[in-house]
Amino acid sequence: MDQDDDHKHRNEVTLREVSAAVGLGMSTISRVLRNHGSFSQATRDRVMKAVEELGYVPNRIAGTLASSGSNLVGIVIPSLHNIVFPDLLSGAAVTLDPIGFQTVIAVTDYDLDQEQKVIQSMLAWRPAAFLVAGLEHTPRTRAMLKNSGVRIAELLDTDGEGIDIVVGFSQREAGAVSGRHLVERGYRRIGYVGPQFACDPRARKRFAGFSEVLAEAGASVVETELIGRTSSTEAGRAALERMLARTPDLDAVYFSNDDFAVGGLFHCFANGISVPSQLAIMGFNGLDIGRFAPQPLTTLRTPRTEIGEIGARMVMEPGGAKVVDVPFELVRGATT
Amino acid sequence: MDQDDDHKHRNEVTLREVSAAVGLGMSTISRVLRNHGSFSQATRDRVMKAVEELGYVPNRIAGTLASSGSNLVGIVIPSLHNIVFPDLLSGAAVTLDPIGFQTVIAVTDYDLDQEQKVIQSMLAWRPAAFLVAGLEHTPRTRAMLKNSGVRIAELLDTDGEGIDIVVGFSQREAGAVSGRHLVERGYRRIGYVGPQFACDPRARKRFAGFSEVLAEAGASVVETELIGRTSSTEAGRAALERMLARTPDLDAVYFSNDDFAVGGLFHCFANGISVPSQLAIMGFNGLDIGRFAPQPLTTLRTPRTEIGEIGARMVMEPGGAKVVDVPFELVRGATT
DNA sequence: CCACTATTTGGCAGCGCTGCCAAAAATTAC
DNA sequence: GTAATTTTTGGCAGCGCTGCCAAATAGTGG
Known part of the structure; x- marks a missing residue:
């Protein structure tokens, strides 16, 4: 039908229109609008007024093309x-x-x-x-x-x-610091919950640093749960549940981020597992949600x-x- | 000087270069690249090869300007x-x-x-x-x-x-539905925690619908805590604490979103307030975090x-x- | 008042591409 | 074989703006 002809030539207000309305050259209008180059105060006022009245909106596509430099x-x-x-x-x-x-x-x-x-x-x-x-x-x-x-x-x-x-x-170092913390506090049978490594290379690096530290200390990552896409409470909660079903005697679990960790914490609350005496939990990122949980989460605040x-x-x-x-x-x- | 010349003329590959390399007109290249109009398979292959070799990246700024229609x-x-x-x-x-x-x-x-x-x-x-x-x-x-x-x-x-x-x-209606739920379940002394109304007009509308329903039912919003910018656990937790300090005998609190509500829930857990028998909590949005909390949060799932x-x-x-x-x-x- | 220097303005080319139309080439019909 | 199509291609104008430079205007000093 005809809804197409406004597609072509919208009655767009261009620099030319403004120029005609003010009675000054296009270059002058352009200079005023960009506040670049010189022009008199009187000119500026007249231009601004016209721009306002006509509802002119500069076209950055044209501007960028002409000046080669976008914002x-x-x-x-x-x-x-x-x-x-x-x-x-x-x-x-x-x-x-x-x-x-x-x-x-x-x-x-x-x-x-x-x-x-x-x-x-x-x-x-x-x-x-x-x-x-x-x-x-x-x-x-x-x-x-x-x-x-x-x-x-x-x-x-x-x-x-x-x-x-x-x-x-260094994500590796972040993982290492986390591992060291758990080891120093005496945890030895440690589980890990994180995203599929293929998905998130940073989580993978943290895990590498983490498990290396554990190995050096004679501890080790006893259990691993890798989660698909989401970074969610549910996933963390379910992962911890599965993990504990397989290996009930873990003494700590390292979660790849605080969302997962909070899910883990929820699992513990809901099932009367006392934290950290029965099971310690550590997260990553320093999210608000972990900080203000009933028990503040041990985590690594990232900048x-x-x-x-x-x-x-x-x-x-x-x-x-x-x-x-x-x-x-x-x-x-x-x-x- | 000449430091200007890389600014001006980056050795950008343009359609013209591709055209020259292939030995075909610019329009033909353009048609192939946009897969629009007609050209032979042989042409297509040659063009694609040259594009690949030259590392040509179409310039949509120019394209959009010429065709008046951005993506x-x-x-x-x-x-x-x-x-x-x-x-x-x-x-x-x-x-x-x-x-x-x-x-x-x-x-x-x-x-x-x-x-x-x-x-x-x-x-x-x-x-x-x-x-x-x-x-x-x-x-x-x-x-x-x-x-x-x-x-x-x-x-x-x-x-x-x-x-x-x-x-x-309808945000109003969403508030009303929430109010009706609380009233029907017998709650009468109800508090509200939400963002400053000036910040969030949708929260304001929900509150309007909510308090209207309460009023009709002879209940009312007894206490209100308005929170600044953030949508955070901390804010919700602190707000509930202040509110209960002032008015300990509330029987339910409606939170403007699940983040606040989870904060509230945390306050209850941490302080041995049993939910919902001592205090009922209702949220808004249907976030994952609320769904998988130790006690799943009553909330309104928004689409x-x-x-x-x-x-x-x-x-x-x-x-x-x-x-x-x-x-x-x-x-x-x-x-x- | 004129030469001379600042300041302000306008004109024009062109940024890289696409739309349009006509030219050329390939295909089909007779 | 030629005429009538159809398919493929090229040329050119111009999208709306900015950079550059020259022209006009205003300002200064002697």
Whole structure:
């Protein structure tokens, strides 16, 4: 029918219209709008008035094409359902908002092929910079990123080779610190609950550091439960239940994140298992939910907001490749 | 100097380069890449090969400018720290991803002026559509959105006048249903914990529906605790503690969301208050955390993922303004 | 009052791509 | 074989803006 002809030539107000209305050249209007170059105060007022009246909205697509430089920053994260990533975004926003940069967020669902796809389509918008969670990428992703010439920061993890800027902490070391804590407190028969390793390379690294420390101390990871996609209370609760059914004499369980750990804690409450005397529980991330549980959870507080903020800052600043280590902190609660 | 020349002319591969390499006109390359119009299989192969070899990444900025139609969908939400909104995004992604649309997410922090700002700057990128949480906007926002001619869906709330498409449920009615549940189960001295009303208009509407039902039943909201920004366990826990200190003889508390409610539950566990015999607790949203708590939380499961999905679908389809009501469901747990 | 320097303005090319239409090549019909 | 199609390809204008430079205007000093 005819719903299509507004598709073509919307009666969009363009610079030309504003220019005609004010009786000044397009370049002048453009300078005023960007507050760049020189013009008189009188001109400025007239332009602003016309812009207001006509409801002119600058077209950044045209602007960017002409000036080759967008105000877009691509952010690539595996999920929004793990609080870590919204926190990362908030941190980045602290840096980016005041300087007028806009974030374009893409979610990969912990899938490197999906990551490649979203990065490719973001690249088509020629972002000024990229923030990407993690160091693991397909070779093709890495190549695209390198060739693009776009500044890129990889966040959260420092165990590995980065493309340009890397901001995070050693996941391996975080796992090791957790393991050391449990060992020092005398736990020996320890279980582990975490996501499928294929899904989350950072969890895998933590587990590696963790089990290595245990081995050195003559303890060991007696039981392992690997959970599919979700980062949920349910999964943690069910995992602990299954694990205890198989091996009732565990004395501690290390959960790959606080959501799982809280699920575990719930299982204990619901089944009269006393924590930590019968079973100790340790989480990871330092979430609010764990901190204010009836028994505060022992966990590792990760500096995710700072990582977002620092990553964004570094990617916007000139300067070469760098690695920044942002420290985490072990928080002893009442569950170990 | 010449430091300018890499700024200006990155050695970007453009259609022209590909065209030269293949020995075909630019239009042909363009058609192949968009799989639009006709070309021979041989041509397609040659083009794809050259694209691969040169590492050509199409420039959508130019493409969009030329064709006036972007593949961007703007999504505006108040926060990422309340699971409701990531769920909304996931729902929208279900619709949008397969048809090749890219989401640009902006967060307003429950601030309508901020919302206006982000919508204005998104508009500069001429998105194909907008999804916005809530019906409350500044007059200016509403005007911009209307004049833009961009298709827009307002999500989550149907109590009020929408701009174009509205997908959600009646927040008022949700509050009323919750109130009715508590009244029917015999609770009379009831407290309410929720965010500052100024922050969250949807919570305000629920509260209105809730307290109206109570009033009709001769019960009433005896105590109210309003919480600042966060949607956190801590806030809920502290609020309940303060509330009970003032008014120990409450028999039920309605929390504006499950995060608060879980905080409340934690307070009860930690202080030996037995739920629901001493104090009943009701939440809102149907989060995983509440469902798998030691005592499953009574709550109202909200269809946020579906709302995102339906909203996105409607905004992409032709057709006039519509309101879609997506039903919620009361889930009776063990806390009332 | 004029030469001379700041300040403000306008014109034009072109960013990289797509839509349109016409030209060329391949295919079919007679 | 040629005429009539159909399929494939190329050329060109222009999307709305910005960068560059030249033109106009205002301001200064002698």
